[in-house]
Amino acid sequence: MKIAVIDDGIDKETAENGMHINCHYHYVNHKPKQGIRHGTKVVGIVEKYSSDTKEYEIYDVMNTKETSCSMAVTAALEDLLHHRVDVILMCLVIQNDKTFERIRKLCHELRERGSILIASASNSGDYSFPAVLDDVIGVGRMADRQSAVCWYEKEGIQLLGDVTPEFVKLGKETRTVFSGTSKAAAVVAAMVSEQCNEGMKSYEQIQKMFQDRFPRKKGNMLEQVEHGEYRVDLQDKQMYKRISDVLKQMGYHLSGDESDCYFSRIARDTDEFAWLIPEIINRLDMPVVPEKMHYFDFISVYALADYLGKYV
DSSP, X not given: OEEEEEEBOOOGGGSOTTOEXXXXXXXXXXXXXXXXXXXXXXXXXXXXXXXXXXXXEEEXXXXXXXXXXXXXXXXXXXXXXXXXXXXXXXXXXXXXXXXXXXXXXXXXXHHHTXXXXXXXXXXXXXXXXXXXXXXXXXXXXXXXXXXXXXXXXXXXXXXXEEOSOEEEEETTTEEEEEOHHHHHHHHHHHHHHHHHHTTOOSHHHHHHHHHHXXXXXXXXXXXXXXXXXXXXXXXXXXXXXXXXXXXXXXXXXXXXXXXXXXXXXXXXXXXXXXXXXXXXXXXXXXXXXXXXXXXXXHSBHHHHHHHHHTTO
């Protein structure tokens, strides 16, 4: 199984041992990355959701502003005409309309040659290219506890994917949190790779599989989550007190009001968020693996208290 990831490269030191990685660089005025690369998180999600042995073709197409360079994306797709891969994953949005027609033709040719192309739509809900192309499976935004994806087929987007944050382990030591349409598209890529391994090779077969197995949903909890309107009724007050005590020991203060209990407001940034919840679990000595939790299990202190209370 070969997967091409067109993104900002990969941090090889945080990749899983034994992964077969080929790196290609198509960038302009490149500079060293700060922190964990976006592409590393993308590959981490693919690995999390797919147990198949995979070979990765990794393309770095980001410029110094950390946005995708349309000419670099074009070069990567042209290169893939000569490197046969099963899945091509693009967790990016291209703003340059001048390359639209060339990229559209390349995606069509790659699909004709047997590759399944997947692209994330914009997180802002704006026009999303290349996700909207006919030969690409575009992945948009939703929030759902039960299903990672659902069929959509509107505005050029075939699927909606759960964009809520989740933990992903990168190598043996590093853990981070990843969210958004990039995460959702990576989950779709993992699902597609498993189907390809089972013999489902064509774009039409893959589309029908998603349409049949993941029918369209009527509701979408995304607005509730993004506007802080998702509510959790506190059930386990004893566990809530234990978590509150741990947070106080760590220098955090809770007012007791539910609105102040969201971890997105307690943590100052993504790195702190990724560290804080596993640290609470560790200090409470709970037999819980963060990577197996859903966002609604740790969206707030109330939610985490109810989730951890089940393990007492």
